[in-house]
Every structure is written in C-alpha cells, then in structure tokens.
Amino acid sequence: MQMPQPDAGVLANKPRIAARLRAALGPRGVIDDPIELRAYECDGLSAYRCPPLCAVLPASTEQVAAVMKICHEEGVPVVPRGAGTSLAGGALPTADAVLLGVARMNRVLETDYDNRFIRVEAGRTNLSVTGAVEQDGFFYAPDPSSQLACAIAGNIAMNSGGAHCLKYGVTTNNLMGVTMVMADGEVVEIGGAHLDAGGLDLLGLVCGSEGQLGVVTEATLRILAKPEGARPVLIGYNSAEVAGACVSDIIKSGILPVAIEYMDRLVIKAADAHVGANYPDCEALLIVEVEGSDAEIDDQLGRIVKIAKRHNPVEIRESGSAAEAARIWQGRKTAFGAMGQINDYMCLDGTIPVSRLPEVLRRIGEMGAEVGLQVGNVFHAGDGNMHPLILYDANKPGDLEKTEALGAEILKLCVAVGGCLTGEHGVGVEKRDIMPSQYAEADLEIQMQVKDVFDPDWGLNPAKVFPLDASAGRRG
C-alpha cells in the first residue's frame, strides 16, 4: 500500500502545531506523545499502520472548528475518525496528519418522538442511539455489525448499512441533517428536522463522502417505532443455485423480509465450532427474518416456508420463541468472530445483482482454488451485498499480498457482473486504486471536482477514495 510522502515542513513544525492545538483544546484534547499515538495508528484494516503527527479529541463543534482553522492555516492534513472501526482504512493516518477523533462528542442533544427524530453528537455509537430511545419503543434502523463500537460520524462518512437495510435502507435514507465543519473551519448546517432539501441535496452528497468534504459533528437521525415483534426462519439447501433461486422467489412474492442472510458451508462449520450454532449440514444456509405481530409473522413465515419447500430444502427450522430466534441468529452474528478463530481473514464487501449470486459464488470458489486460498461467504443475500472472507496466514510471507490480489480480482468480478466494489464499508485506502475498474476517468474527475469545491486544498483525508496517481496533482 502506497501512501503519500509526508510533508517535511509539517513534520518540522510539529511542536508549534501541537502547541497551537493545545491552546485551543486544552491539555486533555491533544495527544502528541509517540507511545500514546500508537492507539491511533490504524483502524479496523489493521494490516496498515502509521501514527499521525498528533491526535486531537475535541469536545464540541466549536473546538472542531478551531482545530480545522489551525490545520488549514498550517497546511496540515486532517484525518477524521469516528470509532476507528473502518474495514477499508478510512481512518488510516499519514505521518504528517492531525487525527481528529470525535469520540468525546457523544451526547444526545434532542429527542423528539412526535416528530420521530433524535439529534446527537457524531461521536455517539450507533447502538447507543437506539439505546437512548428504545425504552420508549423507538429505534435507529441502520445496524452495521460493528454497531456496538462504531460511531455515527463514521456511519455517515461511509454511508453504513447493516443486516436490516433490505427494509429500512442505509444511513443516507435515515439521515435528516448534519452540522459540519468545513476544511477552513467554517460551520455549516445542512438539513434538519424537516424532510428533503430546500436547494441542492448536499446532505445526500456529504453522506458517504468518507470524511473528505467536511467533519460532521452533529447529526439529526430518523427514528422509527419498533415493530411488535420479529422472528427468523432458517432454511438449508444443498446448492448455492437453489438458495439463490429461493431468495429470488421470496422477493418476487411481494413479502418484504427485514433481512435475508446467507452463509456457506465453510462459515456454517466455523459458526458451529465457535458457538455450537447447531446449523444443518448443508452448502447454503438462509436466515430470513420478518416483523409484525405474532399472527402477522406466522402469516409471512408460512408463505416463505411454502416457497422454500418448493426448492427441496435440506432443513427448515422455524423459531417458536425468542430463545429459538436468538439461537438461529447467534451463529450468523458471531460468524466473523468464528472465522477469525480459525484463521486470519480479509473481508470483502462487493455488491452484485442478486440474480448473479450462484454464478459469482462459484467463480469465487474457483478463483480461490487457483491461488490456493479458501474463501468463506457470509452476506446480505436480499440486497446482493457479499462479504467473501479470504482465509490466509498473516505470518506467512507473501500471503497478505496474494490475498489482496485475489480480493481485488473478486471485486472486479462484482463490477463485471453489474455490481460495485463496495456495498457498505467504503473505499478508504483499501479499494482506492481499483476505482478505475468501476468508474471511467471522467466519472472520477467529476467526483474530485466536488472535493475541490468543499476542500480546495485537499487537506481532508486526502489519500483516500481516489487512486493516488489520479489525485496526485490536486494533493500538491
């Protein structure tokens, strides 16, 4: 992974820059000790590490604005960080960058049930947004699997999804407004407690812009009344083709499950070994969840089971109780951890049209075999968002490079069948250099021109999203 050469001038000015930041934030708000900075050297893509020049932990929008102003004046790049759970290296620092963490900004600012929104500081974790409203029967819908740890700031930067977005959409569909600090320190309000934009939809542009257009410090989020209940059914098949056909038939039938999850044999076995999930012995396992009252759930699951039976399942396991439902979900929810126990792995995130699932799964298996790497698959089948897990040995020289090369080929396959490089994790540094496989030069140029508008000096998270050579002229 290539990163830009750090700016020697900035490195030389570290004492002055740190002193200015400390004057603005107080001693608790600035970290410049090399040992302490190690905590910020990477995010969830831990194969790449680089301690930043210093890290700042502002406590308010005003303090973020002060930091941005100082960094703008000093010509210091800023890398924003939510909770550091990015799997794409979205919060990977460079040696000459100030790492701006919003973790101290985690308050709930306003809760309004009549108008169904909550306003929070952006450092608040995803799950604790729901935590703030669930006692009153509400929830915040986007649920990335890192939701216990990940911050709303990062969710907005990456437009995070989750298991339940088949019904409820992703972050951008649940975001109503933001307070954002621009690269030069100016504070701008976009959207609010009302719906849609009065002018251009800048909110839709900011969401998913990977911290390159501004630093979001506060967010107004749509909250929803919790459904009466939810229950899954587990369906096992002996081939990916048949499981894929079943998914298609369920969607076509008009039932809208909140989730359709898929696991292949490798992952099923790992989940079994890890938490004793007791899943059926099969090639492809589906977990389909629906919501409503007990009678409504029975009605919908009855229809789903009828469809599933037409495809000769190995097993159908319905959940009669909350405990049984939890058991069905447990293996899926811990699948990534289970895979981590058996091996190092790299998690991909391409999306494909659901009609191409069987073909793509077969090709992924073949491509892995060609280079001697095993690939497990666990993903959101309802929306085609795949998460191939390539198993490798981090201690074996050359294995990581081989894995990355296979990963890039799999993602290019996703694009080739009509899909995209990333469904919910973001581009970050990880997929930056394969962006040209999805977008032509002009398509990337117009996106970079958008960054020119918001951040003319390219000081915000500059070495991400766009191929390094494509952005070289702009980064100076």
Added chain:
Amino acid sequence: MTVTTESALAEAIAGAQGPLRVRGGGTRDIGRPTAGDLLKVAITGVELYEPAALTLVVGAGTPLAEVTTLLAGEGQRLAFEPMDHRVLLGTEGVPTIGGVVAANVSGPRRIQAGAARDHALGMRFVDGAGRVLKNGGRVMKNVTGYDLVKLLAGSWGTLGVITELSLKVQAVPETEATLIVRGLALEQGVSALARALGSPYDVTGAAHLGFDGGTTLVRIEGLQGMVDHRAGALLEDGFAGWERIDAAASAALWADVRDVAPFAGSDRPVWRVSLKPTDAPGFAAALEAAGLSHRGIFDWGGGLAWLELETTAQDAGAATVRAALAAVGGHATLVRGAPEVRSSIDVFQPQSAPVTALTRALKQKFDPRGVLNPGLMGV
C-alpha cells in the same frame, strides 16, 4: 430541440451557444422561468427489468405511465408515489421518469418508504460541458465513491441532464385501508397523525386536509391479515370512532392527496412547505395572524404543508410565508404561481450563505458555461 440519444444530447449541450431550457415531459413548470432554447429529453426504453432483484433500468425520457404499467404487470410499483403535477398546475404533456427524479418528486409514502432520491440507485447524465458521466449503479447497496445520484436528484436539470436511471422498485402490497375522521382542528389532526406514525403499525400515509371542517387520514398497507390487525389495533387504541375505508376507495383518497387535487383548477398561489410536523399548526396560525388566508393540505404527518393562498400580493405571499417559516425552520417553494411572480421572487427557499456558496461552486464545476436551466433554482 428533441433528443432521443445520449450522444445527441451530449452534442447538443457541448455545442450550445446560449442557455438551454432542459425538460422531460414539460409538466412541471416550476421555478424561475428561464430563457433559452428548449432541449427536450426523449431518450426512452427499458434497458433492464429484474423483478426478483427489485431493479429497473430505464431511459430518462420514458413516460412515467409506461414505467408504472410495466411494473404493475409484475405486481410492483415505485414506492415513493410520485405526484402528477398536471393536476395542480393544469399543465399538459407526458411526465417522464427522468423529470420525476430531476425534481425529486415524491408523494404521501415518502414518510415511510423514502423520497425519489432514495430509490435512485444510479444514473447516467450529461453535464453542462457535454461530458457523459455515470454514478452509482444498479445494486441496492453501493458506497463506491461520492453519491452524485442524490446531488442530481432534485437539481432540476441545473447540474446535469439525466439520460438513464436505475431505480429500486417495490412489490405492491396485497391491500390497503385508510382510517378517516372528520372535524379535527389542525393541531388535533397533526397530533393524531403523530400518534399513528409513532405506533408499531408501519403507517404509510398520514395527512390532514385543513378545510371543509377538516379531514384526517391514516393509511395502512400490507397483507390482508396484517391490514386487518393493524387497522383494528388503531381503532381500538386512540382512534375510536374513525371510519375504515378499504382497497380502491382508499387508493383514490391518497391519489388526491398525492396530486394536491383539492387545489386544482384555480390560479391562486400554492406553496409547498417542508417543516417539522408539529410546527405546522403554529406556522399556519402565524400566516393567518399576518393576514394571509389559506387552505392547507398537511401531508407527511404535518411535515409537508401545501398552502393555497388567498392573496393578490405581488410576491404571492413570499415574504410572509418565509418570515413565518424562519421562526420554526424548514423550506418553502412556490409551486404554482404566475410566471411574472416567479421571475421576481425566490421560488426556491434561499439558503444560508455557506450553502449558497457551495451551491454556486458546484454549479460552476458541473456547468461552467451556465447553459443548463440557469437561474431556475435561483442560484
């Protein structure tokens, strides 16, 4: 000029010597009237329709009616329920799917299912320099690069001209029902709608018609058993005495709300105001207090106020509407107004200084010569 291919469109824009009036079907005559040659986008045809993937890819000039007929054939629909502006504006022509997205036109279901912009998965478009560009794709989840699809949706052809759209579609539910009550004042109506929307019953329509004594409507959609259960639960808990209207009769009620049909057939100014739902009663009262009589349709639980004004003011009430709105926050657009009025006021809500600066700079990047609908949105 009418263009039927993307390359002809790119050529027409690249070769433009002055401003162009970009239109789809020309049924949404909204915004500041702009000068220039007419450029009508008639790039039609279905590229791809995969009902099992809930995905449709279609030429932007395809008539909306063709799209809805095609989808209905597979028991599907556009979930965001786009309004037909011909009813309110008395315009003629054939609405296109590109026009729907370019204007981000949504209907009552927007509160539950999202707006047009939420269902646009990807697009091809031609910018003001004549560059053919694409963004997004045809899959449900896609965070690859910046989301220019959202930016183009609702930009009224001022940044680029959409040539092809990928849309997320939805299965038509088995049935629907509306609970309806008459005689509630606006404040009571909005409060009842808030209770319905705060219930676990996945309400897909919540509107209050603030005239003829007041009519308040709540819509439930789904499987027959689900609709029965949910409507029954509401009628038992807090909605006693409301009448239940089913299926086709229910759908007809919502088509009228969607198209703002009660205000059809007049040339009185009509404003579209987006605000926090519970602010609607106070906002309406402030207009009355300022001497601006009006009839109101309050959709989206109160968060979308359609106001038909009784006024002869030169500005169609703009100053009063915007002053009352400033107290609570939101945005107001003059949707129906005489061209000379629309030429003299801000038809779209004026934005804050930093947002205006960003808007200008984006326009400059996407349309450096200023040929695409210049001034239509005010900036």
